[in-house]
Every structure is written in C-alpha cells, then in structure tokens.
Amino acid sequence: MSLQPYASPIERIWFWVFRIFCGLILLFLMVPVLVIIPLSFSESSFLTYPIQGFSLRWYEQIFSSGPWMDSLKNSLIVAPLATILAMIFGTLAAVGLNRADFPGKGLILALLISPMVVPLVIVAVGMYFFFANLGLLNSYTGLVIAHAVLGVPFVVITVNATLQNFDYNQIRAGASLGASPLRVFFTVVLPQIIPGVASGGLFAFATSFDEVVVALFIASPTERTLPIQMFSGIRENISPAIAAMATLLILMSVVLLLVMEFLRRRSEKLSTHR
Amino acid sequence: MTSITANHTAQDNQPIAGLKAQLRRAERMKKIKAMLLVAPLALFLMIAFVMPISSMLWRSIDNTEVGSVMPKTADAILHWDGQGIPDEAVFEAFANELRESRAGGGLGRIGRRLNYEDPTFRSLLTQTLRGLPATTEVTWTEELIGINARWNETSTWLAVQRTAPTVTDRYLLAALDLERAEQGQIAKVAPNQRLYVEVFKRTLVIAGGVTLICLFLGFPLAYLLATLPTSKSNLLLICVLLPFWTSLLVRTAAWIVLLQSGGLVNSGLMWTGIIDAPIQLVFNRIGVFFAMVHVLLPFMILPLYSVMKSVPSTYQRAAVSLGAHPFAAFWQVYVPQTLSGIAAGTILVFIMALGYYITPALVGGPSDQMVSYYVAYYTNTTNNWGMAAALGALLLIVTLLLYMVYHKLVNQKQLVRS
Known part of the structure; x- marks a missing residue:
C-alpha cells in the first residue's frame, strides 16, 4: 500500500493514521522482548529503569548457580530427545498420510494434530495419573514422552506441507532402478523434505524448551526443567537473574528464527527448481 | 522359468x-x-x-471408592428404599467392612469420598470405628446408633447410598453449580457456594476479549504486511516472528517488569502527567489482557497474513474505479475475501486462550484465574480428582467442538508458516 500522488487530504490523513497505528502495534510486539535485555546488565537488584551501572553479575550468578545450571542441563537432555522422537514418528506418519488414501484418514489426521489444541492442563493432569500407574512419574522418560507428544503435531504439519509439492514418480523411478524402499527414502525423499522435517523439529524443540504446565505436574525437582525454574523464579521473587536468563533465551529465539528463515528459503528453492 | x-x-x-x-x-x-x-x-x-x-x-464420573472398599455395604444399601433407616443387614455389612477398611488405606479413600457428601463424615467414621465392639454377637443397628445418633438419621444413610453406585454425575453437576437434592432432582446449589459458572463465564469473557483485541490489532497489521513490498514486509515480519519464537515465560516476565508500579508504563504515564500516582496494571485483569494479547497476537496475524497475501488487489481497485468510496471498496470487496483468514485466526486464538493457565497465574489476581487454574488446583492442592476431571471434561468438550469447526474451515498447512 502506498500513497498515490493524487490522494485527497482525507486519504492522506487516513494513510498516516493507519501507518502510526501499525507502528504502535509493532512497538507493542517488540518492546517487551527488548526491554528486558538491558535490565540483565544492571548492577541494581531491582528490575527498574533507569539502569544503574553496568555489570555482568547476574550472568555470573546464573552460570554459577546450581538450580539454574541443573535445570538448563535437564532441558538440554529432554528437549533434543523429545524432538528426535517427534521427528521420527511425525515424518513417518506424514509420509504415510500423503502416500495413499485409506479409510479414516481425516480422523487420524485430526488425532495427530490434537495435542496442539487440547488445553495443556488437561494433558498434564491426564498424564499425571496415567504415568503414576506406569511408574513414569518423576522420570526423564516420562518427560521426554510427554514433550514428544506435544511436539509431534508441528512435525506432521510441516512435513505434510513440504510433501504437497513432492512428485511421487521419483519414488517409482528409484524403485525401478533397483533401490530398496529404505534407500529410496534416504536418498530421494528425505533430502527433499528435510526443510520441513527440520522446521517441524525446531517447533518441537521450542515447545519442549518452553513447556511449563505438563512438566510442573509430572517432573520432580530432580528433573526440573528450565521453564519450571523460570516459572518459580517469576512467581516468588523476580530478580535480574531472570532477566539474564531471559536475554539468553531471546538470543536463542533469534537463532531459531534465523535457522527457520534459512530453511524456508531452502524449501522455496527446492520447489522452484522443479 | x-x-x-x-x-x-x-x-x-x-x-x-x-x-x-x-x-x-x-x-x-x-x-x-x-x-x-x-x-x-x-x-x-x-x-x-x-x-x-x-x-x-x-x-469425572468415577464413583467406585466406597464400592471397592465396602462392596457388601454398597450392594445392600442400593436395595434400600430411602425411607427411615436401612435394615440390620446393611448395618452389619457396614460395621464389618468399616473395621476391615483400616488395612490398605481404604478408610482414607471412603472418608475422602463421603466428606464430599458431608464435610463431617470422616470424623464420624473414625469415631464410629473407635467405638465398635470387639464381639460380633450384637445388634449392629443399636450399637452404631449408640456410638453416634447420626446413624439413626435418614440423611446420613442417604449420603452413603449416593456413594454406592459405580458412576455418579455429582462432579459434572457440581462443575455447573448444580447438585442432586434429597429427592434426587437436579437443583442449583446455594448461592454462596456457586463458583464454577462464574469461572466458566470469566474464562469465556477473557478468551473472547483477547480474541477481539487480537483481531482489532492483527487485521490492520496483517493488511500492512500483505500490501507492502516484500523487502519491507519481511523486515516488519521479523517484529512479529521474534516475539512468536520467544519463550512465553520471558514475555510474561517482561510484562511484569513493564507494568509494575515502578515500571516503564507507569513512569511514562506519570511523566506525561496523565496520572499522578502509579496505577495497578499488573496482578489484575489488565495485566492478563496485556500479556495474553501479546502472546496470542502472532497466531492471529500469521493466518490473516497468509490469506491476505493471496488476495489480489485488483478487485479493490476495480471497485474504486467503478465509483465506490475507498472505504466501501475495502469493507465490501476486500474484507469478505479475507473471511477464511479471519475465521482461522479467531478460532485459533480463542481455542488457545480458553486453556490458558501460566499467564493468568503469573500476571493475574485471584479473580482472574480461568478454568485451567481450578483443574490444576483440584489435582494438586485438594486432591479432589473427580472435580478436576469434571471441570477438565467441560473445558475439553468446548475446545474440541471449536477445533472441529476449525478443522472444517482451515487447511492444516496454513497453520504453520514454513
């Protein structure tokens, strides 16, 4: 949308009102993310502006503190494992869903996506009772399974989207040249859908790395993940140490965003080459 | 060959x-x-x-506590007609099974279940258990009434009878502020005990309000993004995607920092002279709205943006060239073409908002907690699992109904921009 040279005064006013309104919304979206970063370098132990002095003491504090480092370690154990599980299950299922029509397909797709829409607290309470019976409560295994469940829909959706442009004659071509189905999958299919698999995986990873509710219910202090540590920190006493960890997490989301953009470009390139 | x-x-x-x-x-x-x-x-x-x-x-319908600990009592009392007091057989089965219930935590289970019927039942049970005679050659009706006269009251035994069937609707009814009256008909609970209808209303009001604000803010921004040249819109899109990828906890913490009494928003308002003293913006409904709109706004913008991207601008221009006022052209020609995006974004945001727990728990006050909070509360704090399950079941039904509408409306691949 741009302003035409022949626009009337009312159109001009409207144009600028609209632009300013959009600018304010963008400000609303960005300010909370940006405002917390400077506070993490403050010397004061209060989270208020103006900032007093520059120090790295809060970073020192989180990197030398047992609870913060333990919870970070726990998240770095659980998130990748859950992501890998979600990627394997989700990719296979998406390939299967696109391969042929079979009875109940719509229903199954709805089932595969449903962990994304069911309120987290219901998933959490359900798993709490169910895992208690199976002895999976307060274990890494239980947490990995739970987070894999929550991550699976993202992988199914993204791989499904990549497969929309996939030409299945390539599978036949591979098979007619004597390759085994497994070899066809790894040398023909996978390289083309890898952007979808990876971006679904990133979503799954981010989900696990930011998941509080289910973890609150099924994890004991030993498996305390980073989000739980953040949650109790915010709840009890919000200190600049939280701002320091928040800054690190924002840094991580910038990296995630960049990787995502790279994958999107790559996927676009793959589909225009055809 | x-x-x-x-x-x-x-x-x-x-x-x-x-x-x-x-x-x-x-x-x-x-x-x-x-x-x-x-x-x-x-x-x-x-x-x-x-x-x-x-x-x-x-x-949410499970009622097997008493039946599993006191199978004979449950069986016998189901045949009682509810008049006067039950016969000796019921008293005998009850006394014997009460004595046996001490082993294996059975007493605790029936005590908790019977307490939902009458909050003094647990102490009645322990008192009765202490008073039980060692011999078995007695008339149990007299013995029990001798221990506590409440065993001579019809209402006591009616309460026991209500806990005897395998399933019950009491939790689901209670989740709607309803109960079974003495004669078994459904009635509203006493006004001072009504809570959940209010909680459901509050949940719908917060989710609906958040959805409307998201639409009001998201539509113009998505429109701007869709109509700008790609190089510019990609840059602005980062401002949408970066918060989207940022941890929910980080954003919630940021809102507490911004909205607290010494925070930037209050200082800004005081500096401009709009207010003289800091106003309470967080740990109340305002804070909940700010934080939830911020978290959910990208989920409104992205589906809208992807639909608007595919709407050609030519129709709108054609309408203007045919003499339509630019606003009429926008409202009557452009907006209807984006309805699928509006529907997708609105339902998505509403569904997600319904189940919110963390954000209201951190930035809201006691009167801003939504259904999810009570599900968690009954599971963790009071161990009233029937109530937690009943509230959860109602929340799930609403969510799944909306999800079915959403599933019909939206092609799944629109959900995620990849």
Whole structure:
C-alpha cells in the first residue's frame, strides 16, 4: 500500500493514521522482548529503569548457580530427545498420510494434530495419573514422552506441507532402478523434505524448551526443567537473574528464527527448481 | 522359468481380469504400506495421549471408592428404599467392612469420598470405628446408633447410598453449580457456594476479549504486511516472528517488569502527567489482557497474513474505479475475501486462550484465574480428582467442538508458516 500522488487530504490523513497505528502495534510486539535485555546488565537488584551501572553479575550468578545450571542441563537432555522422537514418528506418519488414501484418514489426521489444541492442563493432569500407574512419574522418560507428544503435531504439519509439492514418480523411478524402499527414502525423499522435517523439529524443540504446565505436574525437582525454574523464579521473587536468563533465551529465539528463515528459503528453492 | 510361462498363459487367457486383480493388489499394498507408516505415531499417541486423557475423563464420573472398599455395604444399601433407616443387614455389612477398611488405606479413600457428601463424615467414621465392639454377637443397628445418633438419621444413610453406585454425575453437576437434592432432582446449589459458572463465564469473557483485541490489532497489521513490498514486509515480519519464537515465560516476565508500579508504563504515564500516582496494571485483569494479547497476537496475524497475501488487489481497485468510496471498496470487496483468514485466526486464538493457565497465574489476581487454574488446583492442592476431571471434561468438550469447526474451515498447512 502506498500513497498515490493524487490522494485527497482525507486519504492522506487516513494513510498516516493507519501507518502510526501499525507502528504502535509493532512497538507493542517488540518492546517487551527488548526491554528486558538491558535490565540483565544492571548492577541494581531491582528490575527498574533507569539502569544503574553496568555489570555482568547476574550472568555470573546464573552460570554459577546450581538450580539454574541443573535445570538448563535437564532441558538440554529432554528437549533434543523429545524432538528426535517427534521427528521420527511425525515424518513417518506424514509420509504415510500423503502416500495413499485409506479409510479414516481425516480422523487420524485430526488425532495427530490434537495435542496442539487440547488445553495443556488437561494433558498434564491426564498424564499425571496415567504415568503414576506406569511408574513414569518423576522420570526423564516420562518427560521426554510427554514433550514428544506435544511436539509431534508441528512435525506432521510441516512435513505434510513440504510433501504437497513432492512428485511421487521419483519414488517409482528409484524403485525401478533397483533401490530398496529404505534407500529410496534416504536418498530421494528425505533430502527433499528435510526443510520441513527440520522446521517441524525446531517447533518441537521450542515447545519442549518452553513447556511449563505438563512438566510442573509430572517432573520432580530432580528433573526440573528450565521453564519450571523460570516459572518459580517469576512467581516468588523476580530478580535480574531472570532477566539474564531471559536475554539468553531471546538470543536463542533469534537463532531459531534465523535457522527457520534459512530453511524456508531452502524449501522455496527446492520447489522452484522443479 | 516354467512358473513364469504358466503365469503368462494364465494372464493371456483372461487379460483384463488379471490386470484388474493385480492393480487392486498393488493399490491394497500401497494402502497397507501407508497405514503402516502412520501406525507408529497413531499408536504412540493412543497410548501416551488418548489413554491418559480418557482415563482422566473417567474420573469425572468415577464413583467406585466406597464400592471397592465396602462392596457388601454398597450392594445392600442400593436395595434400600430411602425411607427411615436401612435394615440390620446393611448395618452389619457396614460395621464389618468399616473395621476391615483400616488395612490398605481404604478408610482414607471412603472418608475422602463421603466428606464430599458431608464435610463431617470422616470424623464420624473414625469415631464410629473407635467405638465398635470387639464381639460380633450384637445388634449392629443399636450399637452404631449408640456410638453416634447420626446413624439413626435418614440423611446420613442417604449420603452413603449416593456413594454406592459405580458412576455418579455429582462432579459434572457440581462443575455447573448444580447438585442432586434429597429427592434426587437436579437443583442449583446455594448461592454462596456457586463458583464454577462464574469461572466458566470469566474464562469465556477473557478468551473472547483477547480474541477481539487480537483481531482489532492483527487485521490492520496483517493488511500492512500483505500490501507492502516484500523487502519491507519481511523486515516488519521479523517484529512479529521474534516475539512468536520467544519463550512465553520471558514475555510474561517482561510484562511484569513493564507494568509494575515502578515500571516503564507507569513512569511514562506519570511523566506525561496523565496520572499522578502509579496505577495497578499488573496482578489484575489488565495485566492478563496485556500479556495474553501479546502472546496470542502472532497466531492471529500469521493466518490473516497468509490469506491476505493471496488476495489480489485488483478487485479493490476495480471497485474504486467503478465509483465506490475507498472505504466501501475495502469493507465490501476486500474484507469478505479475507473471511477464511479471519475465521482461522479467531478460532485459533480463542481455542488457545480458553486453556490458558501460566499467564493468568503469573500476571493475574485471584479473580482472574480461568478454568485451567481450578483443574490444576483440584489435582494438586485438594486432591479432589473427580472435580478436576469434571471441570477438565467441560473445558475439553468446548475446545474440541471449536477445533472441529476449525478443522472444517482451515487447511492444516496454513497453520504453520514454513
């Protein structure tokens, strides 16, 4: 949308009102993310502006503190494992869903996506009772399974989207040249859908790395993940140490965003080459 | 070699039928292979997702506590007509099974269940248990009434009778502020005990308000993004995507920092002179709205943006060139073409907002907690699992109904920009 040279005064006013309104919304979206970063370098132990002095003491504090480092370690154990599980299950299922029509397909797709829409607290309470019976409560295994469940829909959706442009004659071509189905999958299919698999995986990873509710219910202090540590920190006493960890997490989301953009470009390139 | 020749002859005899059968077989194989690929995930979700939720839902009607600890009593009292007091057989079964319930935590289970009927029942049970005679050659009716006269009251035994069947609707009714009156008809609970209808209303009001604000803010921004040249819009899109990728906890913490009494928003308002003293913006409804709109706004913008991207601007220009006022052209020509995006974004945001727990817990006050909070509260704090399950079941039903509408409306791949 741009302003035409022949626009009337009312159109001009409207144009600028609209632009300013959009600018304010963008400000609303960005300010909370940006405002917390400077506070993490403050010397004061209060989270208020103006900032007093520059120090790295809060970073020192989180990197030398047992609870913060333990919870970070726990998240770095659980998130990748859950992501890998979600990627394997989700990719296979998406390939299967696109391969042929079979009875109940719509229903199954709805089932595969449903962990994304069911309120987290219901998933959490359900798993709490169910895992208690199976002895999976307060274990890494239980947490990995739970987070894999929550991550699976993202992988199914993204791989499904990549497969929309996939030409299945390539599978036949591979098979007619004597390759085994497994070899066809790894040398023909996978390289083309890898952007979808990876971006679904990133979503799954981010989900696990930011998941509080289910973890609150099924994890004991030993498996305390980073989000739980953040949650109790915010709840009890919000200190600049939280701002320091928040800054690190924002840094991580910038990296995630960049990787995502790279994958999107790559996927676009793959589909225009055809 | 011979087998191949034989095969050939067979095919030559009935070429069409043979080909058809082969094609059918190949198609069937393809279907089976496809299903086998989906099977691991479907099975995984059945076990780790559907079964936990179904077993939780079962708890909302589960009434087996008394029946499992006191099977004979439960059986006998179900035949009682509810007049006067039950006969000696019921008293005897009750006394014997009460004595046995001390082993294996049975007493605790029935005590908790009976306490939902009458909060003094647990102490009545322990007192009765202490008073039970060691011998068995007694008239149990007299003995129990001798221990506590409440065993001579019809209402006491009616309460026991209500706990005897395998399933109950008391939790689901209670989740709607309803109960069974003495005669068994459904009635509203006393006004000072009504809570959940209010909580459901509050949940709908917050979710609906958040959705409307998101639409009001998201539509113009999505429109700007869709109409700007790609190089500019990509840059602005980062401002939408960066918060989207940022941890929910980080954003919630940021809102507390911004809105607290010494925070930037209050200082800004005081500096401009709009207010003289800091106003309470967080740990109340305002804070909930700010934080939830911020978290959910990208989920409104992205579906809208992807639909608006595919709407050609030519129709709108054609309308203007035919003499329509630019606003009329926008409202009557452009907006209807974006309805699928509006529907997708609105339902998505509303569904997500309904289940919110963390954000209201951190930035809201006690009167801003939504249904999810009470589900968690009953599970963790009071161990009233029937109530937690009943509230969860109602929340789940609303969510799934909306999800079905959403599923019909939206192609799934629109959900995620990849």
